Amino acid sequence: MTEPVFRFAPSPNGHLHLGHALSALLNARAAVALRGRLLVRVEDIDQTRCTPELERDMFEDLSWLGLQWEQPVVCQSDCFAFYREALERLQDTGLVYPSYLTRAEIKTFVNQRDASGHTWPRDPDGAPLYPGDGEVLSEAELRQRAASDAPFALRLDMKGALQRIGASPGWQEAGAEGACLFDPAVTVAADAAAWGDVVLARKDTPTSYHLSVVVDDARQGVTDVLRGQDLHHATSVHRVLQELLGLPQPVYRHHRLVLGEDGRKLSKSNSDTSLRSLREAGMTHAQLRKRIGL
Ligand code: GLU
Helix, strand or coil, X not given: CCCCEEEECCCCCCXXXXXXXXXXXXXXXXXXXXXXXXXXXXXXXXXXXXXXXXXXXXXXXXXXXXXXXCCCCEEHHHCHHHHHHHHHHHHHCCCEEEECCCHHHHHHHHHHHHHCCCCCCXXXXXCECCCCHHHHCCHHHHHHHHHCCCCCEEEECXXXXXXXXXXXXXXXXXXXXXXXXXXXXXXXXXXXXXXXCCEEEECCXXXXXXXXXXXXXXXXXXXXXXXXXXXXXXXXXHHHHHHHHCCCCCEEEEECCCECCCCCECCCCCHHHEHHHHHHCCCCHHHHHHHCCC
């Protein structure tokens, strides 16, 4: 049997919170229990929100947690060439196309639809599905944007992709903690169509979360993707990209989320639950473990 390879892959676009602590510690525990390796990957493709200071703070937090990981650490900002190459392979399939609608234009269009009583469909994260440039812009406007230096996103023709693959590929899901780590994986049915034509890259960034995560998991030989339940549905998209690019599929292990006192998902913008502020307020390791149910 091959040695399991786990990874904890935070984005230094804010301070780590209790949910990241749970994810990091579950990855560490699983790696020990299954006699595997643990990698940390810095997901910093968003070069405007991710900063060296936040990255430094992130490593400080992880050290405080007692996490031990392999060196060298891969930073996605050093890997754009790999993403570009994967993007080109996807472009060669004819399933990638440029779209010029801005986020604001999509929002305005969707608000109008919603207001007229025809609620526009949302993806599993609650974001409006991309309507297609032709739904919103005139032909002249589209020609003008294509001919000019207008910003664009490269999107995956999801319908075409699913036709090529045959069906939305499911994935292998196994347990994320405790005795469940050892249970055999079960097949989860996927519905990638629910995401519509996802963005694979933008004019200024030759990748996206979805593309870089599948490229790196394959490049780094990750066998077990243990991450929060909030990314459960995104796995449908990752499986499509793996099939199109001929990449191996890891086993997925989605873990419970840590909720705030208000019962809502934690966010990096809420500094009260950041590991730094809790630590500075005197929280001990034992208290932290209790708070996150470990
Ligand atoms: N970078 C992502 C985050 O911080 C996690 C990606 C993943 O585990 O697939 O939410």
